[in-house]
Amino acid sequence: MAGSRAKISIDLDALRHNFRQVRKAAPNSKVMAAVKANAYGHGMVKVAQALDEADAFAVATIAEALTLKQANISQPIVILEGFLDLEELTIALEQGLICVLHSSYQLDLLEKNPPSDLTSDLKVWLKLDSGMHRLGFPLAEAESVQRRLQRLAGIEMIGWMSHFSDADDLNNPKNRQQIADFQQATQNLSGERSLANSGGILGLPESHFDWVRPGIMLYGSSPYADKTAEELNLRPVMCFSARMVTVNHFQKGDSIGYGSSWECPEDMAVGVVSVGYGDGYPRHAAVGTPLRVKGQKVPLIGRVSMDMVTVDLRTQPDIKTGDEVMLWGGGLSVDQVASCASTISYELLCAVTQRVERE
Numbered sequence: 001m002a003g004s005r006a007k008i009s010i011d012l013d014a015l016r017h018n019f020r021q022v023r024k025a026a027p028n029s030k031v032m033a034a035v036k037a038n039a040y041g042h043g044m045v046k047v048a049q050a051l052d053e054a055d056a057f058a059v060a061t062i063a064e065a066l067t068l069k070q071a072n073i074s075q076p077i078v079i080l081e082g083f084l085d086l087e088e089l090t091i092a093l094e095q096g097l098i099c100v101l102h103s104s105y106q107l108d109l110l111e112k113n114p115p116s117d118l119t120s121d122l123k124v125w126l127k128l129d130s131g132m133h134r135l136g137f138p139l140a141e142a143e144s145v146q147r148r149l150q151r152l153a154g155i156e157m158i159g160w161m162s163h164f165s166d167a168d169d170l171n172n173p174k175n176r177q178q179i180a181d182f183q184q185a186t187q188n189l190s191g192e193r194s195l196a197n198s199g200g201i202l203g204l205p206e207s208h209f210d211w212v213r214p215g216i217m218l219y220g221s222s223p224y225a226d227k228t229a230e231e232l233n234l235r236p237v238m239c240f241s242a243r244m245v246t247v248n249h250f251q252k253g254d255s256i257g258y259g260s261s262w263e264c265p266e267d268m269a270v271g272v273v274s275v276g277y278g279d280g281y282p283r284h285a286a287v288g289t290p291l292r293v294k295g296q297k298v299p300l301i302g303r304v305s306m307d308m309v310t311v312d313l314r315t316q317p318d319i320k321t322g323d324e325v326m327l328w329g330g331g332l333s334v335d336q337v338a339s340c341a342s343t344i345s346y347e348l349l350c351a352v353t354q355r356v357e358r359e
């Protein structure tokens, strides 16, 4: 639609290209693609349909898992937070959803409500805490937790999972420590193993084990602070664009926007672009954050408002009302925008709001 003020378009070929980079980096591992949070804002069902070569999908919540089921996604669906209560456990069982067990309250619940009277087993991963200190059983309890699980009927344990805390920084020695500790805690126990997120997949081959769990790299953003997506041969999947609403001409000393925080250093053209934090453009994007018009970068000036942002058009005298403005994707890396807004691409990709048209 020509008239849309802010829109995202999703490049499913780029998504499949990025999936092939996962296979290339970890050729001997199965792939559990992370599609939680609406596939990092890209549209969970369409992404899952496009990734028909994935061996499984990982979501955060039961509701997300049910959405995939209702869309007839046939691969196994893993709920990373498992179930919180009996109601969720029952749904997981009935729908054949795979649960991650990370805490003893989940084992208590299973012991009080053994799933044995149902026709199919409840499939589970056991999550170990190798240093993230968020979810997971202590490494030292691995064996006892497995024994506790084995006493229950109606459960099929797939394997062991853990999560990196610092894989965005390959030089951090914590990564190797986590790999070694996870390896050691599970080496004499039965079950498959899974540790690597995108950072581990592309930079820590010893972390690949039986299953890898890519998220951000599928969407074409770099998992590392010091490497670009381009250097990693990843292609951006989301393109976020808006339009030039108007081009104003102000005089030296005129201030722009809320708080009058930016002053024109000379007589100049200022563009108003049809996107703001109400669309998911980050309010904390600093002055100088690049936007792209006609293949050229222009810097953000003033504060981001709810529906609009302002840009310095001194280098772009030919821009007109209605012209397309790229916010990220389309030659402008989301990682760069994230860095200008003191955040990470994950947050920006997830934050695009309902108001934005989707293509």
Ligand SMILES: *Cc1c(COP(=O)(O)O)cnc(C)c1O
Residues within 6 Å of the ligand: 034, 036, 080, 163, 196, 197, 198, 199, 213, 214, 215, 216, 217, 223
């Ligand atoms: C989100 C998530 C992933 C994917 O992480 P990326 O850094 O996006 O690759 C993998 N494992 C778990 C447990 C997750 O929550």
